Amino acid sequence: MQLLQNKVKEEGIVLSGQVLKVDSFLNHQMDPVLMKEVGKEFTRLFKEANVTRVLTIESSGIAPGIMTALEMEVPLIFARKQKSLTLREDIFVEKVYSFTKQETNEITVAKKFIKPGDKVLIVDDFLANGEAAFGLARIVEQAGAEVAGIGIVIEKAFQPGGRLLAEAGYRVESLVRIASLDDGVVTFA
Ligand code: G4P
Numbered sequence: 001m002q003l004l005q006n007k008v009k010e011e012g013i014v015l016s017g018q019v020l021k022v023d024s025f026l027n028h029q030m031d032p033v034l035m036k037e038v039g040k041e042f043t044r045l046f047k048e049a050n051v052t053r054v055l056t057i058e059s060s061g062i063a064p065g066i067m068t069a070l071e072m073e074v075p076l077i078f079a080r081k082q083k084s085l086t087l088r089e090d091i092f093v094e095k096v097y098s099f100t101k102q103e104t105n106e107i108t109v110a111k112k113f114i115k116p117g118d119k120v121l122i123v124d125d126f127l128a129n130g131e132a133a134f135g136l137a138r139i140v141e142q143a144g145a146e147v148a149g150i151g152i153v154i155e156k157a158f159q160p161g162g163r164l165l166a167e168a169g170y171r172v173e174s175l176v177r178i179a180s181l182d183d184g185v186v187t188f189a
Contacts, residue, residue, distance in 0.1 A: 001037070001038070001041055001175040001176060003034065003037055004034065004037075004038065004153070004154075004175050004176050005176050005188060007022075007025055007031070007034060008020070008022065008154065008176055008178075008186060009186065011024045011025060012186055014181045014184045014185065014186060016181070017180075017181050017182055018100075018156075018159075018181065019100065019181070020154070020156070020178065020181055020186065022154070026060060026063070026064075026125055026153065026154075027060045027125065030063045032063075032067075035063045035064055035067045036067050036071075038064045038067055038068070038153060038175060039064065039066075039067030039068040039069075039070060039071040040067075040071055041175055042064075042068040042071075042121070042123065042151040042173070042175075043068060043071040043072050045149075045151065045173045046072075046121055046148060046149050046151065046173070049119060049121065049148040049149055050119050050148070051072055051074055051119050051120070051121040051148045051149075052074055052117075052118045052119050052120070053074055053075055053076075053077060053113070053114060053118050053119070053120045053121070053145075054068050054069040054072065054074060054075070054076045054077070054120070054121050054122075054123055055076075055077050055078075055079065055109070055114070055120050055121070055122050055123070055136055055139070055140065056076065056077075056078050056079070056122070056123045056124055056136075057078060057079040057081070057096075057107060057124060057132055057135075057136060058078045058079065058080060058081060060125040060126075061078065061123060061124045061125050062076070062078050063125075064123050064124075064125060064151075064153050065078065065123040068121065068123050068151065072121075075113070077109060077113045077114065079107040079108065079109050079135075079136060079139065080107065080108050080109075081105045081106070081107055090110060090111055090112070091108045091109065091110055091111060092108065092109045092110075092111060092114070092139045092142045092143060093106055093107070093108050094106070094107050094135040094136075094138045094139050094142075095107075095135070096131050096132055096134075096135035097131050098131060098132075099128065099129050099131070100128060107132075107135050107136070107139070109139050109143075111143065114139070114140060114143035114145050115143065115144070115145065116143065116144035116145060117144075117145065118140075118143065118145035118146070119145070119146050119148040120140045120145050120146065120147055120148055121148045121149055121150075121151060122136045122137060122140070122147060122149070122150045122151070123150075123151045123152075123153075124136075124150075124151075124152055124153070125152075125153045125154065126152070126153070126154050126155075126156070127150075127152040127154070127155040127156065127159075127161045127162055127165075127172070127174060128156050128159045128161055129159055129160060129161045129164075130160065130161025130162070130164045130165050131161075133150050133152075133161065133165055133170075133172075134164075134165070134168075137150070137165075137168075137170065147170055148171075149170065149171040149172070149173060150165060150170050150171065150172045150173070151173050151174075151175075152172065152173070152174040152175070153174075153175055153176065154174070154175070154176050154178065155172075155174035155176070155177045155178065156178050156181075157174075157177045157178060157179055157189045158178070158179060158180055158181075162174065162177075176188065177189035
């Protein structure tokens with residue numbers, strides 16, 4: 001997606017060989033016009049998938065997720081990271097380890113929002129090692145629903161998430177793929 005690639009080029013800040021800061025349009029300040037285009041692009045890419053729900057994880061997945069859900073005219077569900085006050089039998093729970101943050105979160109989704117027969121599109125802002133996407137996919141499968149695909153705004157293709165998800169049989173569509181952040185420069189795949 002050229003518009004997004006230009007934005008990464010113009011505003012992305014390489015923090016290290018591993019981390020790209022995009023807080024001017026995705027992770028802190030959010031660019032709604034760009035997010036609207038992201039939603040349209042995921043809708044175009046997954047138009048044959050008969051998606052019935054979009055699933056993301058708080059917080060930065062919500063903007064691309066809601067724009068995609070709006071365009072598809074289906075509900076958006078965001079997995080919560082905090083422990084829910086809801087009774088445990090009413091929620092799906094998965095553990096997600098973040099290599100970037102070196103912490104494990106329990107992510108939760110209320111059982112009433114994903115049902116057998118649903119075709120769920122998983123959307124997230126970043127794909128690194130794929131832990132978040134795998135955790136969301138396990139929740140969809142716990143529900144007896146189907147993962148229709150995985151839509152990623154920015155994939156760091158030098159980390160293994162994209163390959164691992166594809167090997168597990170998921171269709172992954174990344175709008176921008178980064179081959180390297182070496183020497184402070186963003187190189188696109
Ligand atoms: P993984 O799910 O693919 O394995 O990724 P990882 O655990 O490494 O990512 C943990 C958090 O760090 C996620 O945000 C993810 O979006 C973010 N992240 C990973 N790599 C980068 C990067 O290069 N740049 C930026 N800006 N973020 C990155 P999170 O903890 O869920 O936070 P948030 O959604 O509340 O912002």
